[in-house]
Amino acid sequence: MASASNPQSLFNVFVYGSLLADDVVRALLKRVPPSSPAILHNFHRFSIKGCVYPAILPVENKKVNGKVLSGITVPELDILDKFEDVEYERKTVDASLMDSSDTLMVEAYIWADQCDPNLYGEWDFEEWERLHKQSFLKMTMEFLEELEQPNQSGSI
Numbered sequence: 001m002a003s004a005s006n007p008q009s010l011f012n013v014f015v016y017g018s019l020l021a022d023d024v025v026r027a028l029l030k031r032v033p034p035s036s037p038a039i040l041h042n043f044h045r046f047s048i049k050g051c052v053y054p055a056i057l058p059v060e061n062k063k064v065n066g067k068v069l070s071g072i073t074v075p076e077l078d079i080l081d082k083f084e085d086v087e088y089e090r091k092t093v094d095a096s097l098m099d100s101s102d103t104l105m106v107e108a109y110i111w112a113d114q115c116d117p118n119l120y121g122e123w124d125f126e127e128w129e130r131l132h133k134q135s136f137l138k139m140t141m142e143f144l145e146e147l148e149q150p151n152q153s154g155s156i
Helices: 022-029 074-084 125-131 133-148
Strands: 010-015 035-048 055-073 088-097 103-111
Touching: 010 035, 010 074, 010 088, 022 074, 022 133, 035 103, 055 074, 055 088, 074 088, 074 103, 074 133, 125 133
Parallel strands: 010 103
Antiparallel strands: 010 055, 035 055, 035 088, 055 103, 088 103
16 A cells, blocks of 8 residues: 555545636646546535635535546645645545546545534635636745745745
């Protein structure tokens, strides 16, 4: 079994929000990995008050449509972990591939605060794409610039 310390490990990552947009994935990973449409059963995709990105949490008999990015490397997973930040916990869950109905073990970013009062309704990708994608892409580029800068710790 491959471990996270083995740099040859490859991961499948279920995405359901801003990472459904190839532009955002390309900005973060410098490539667009192969992907397949997929469903996460018994989860719901919420909007978050004051945020343009969504959250998912386990909800019985609901489902989240998204896609699975395949062949994600350990360094790429590290970038995604930092991008998703502490508000999300990465967990291994089962996703169903739409093309084949096969079930796949995937990494998914699940909202850490299960009782968050700011979660409501249902998040809409098309609306996000229309209203927020451009500004989100700009924020993503700024995040990457910070990530790629050597630590500004004051030492010379």
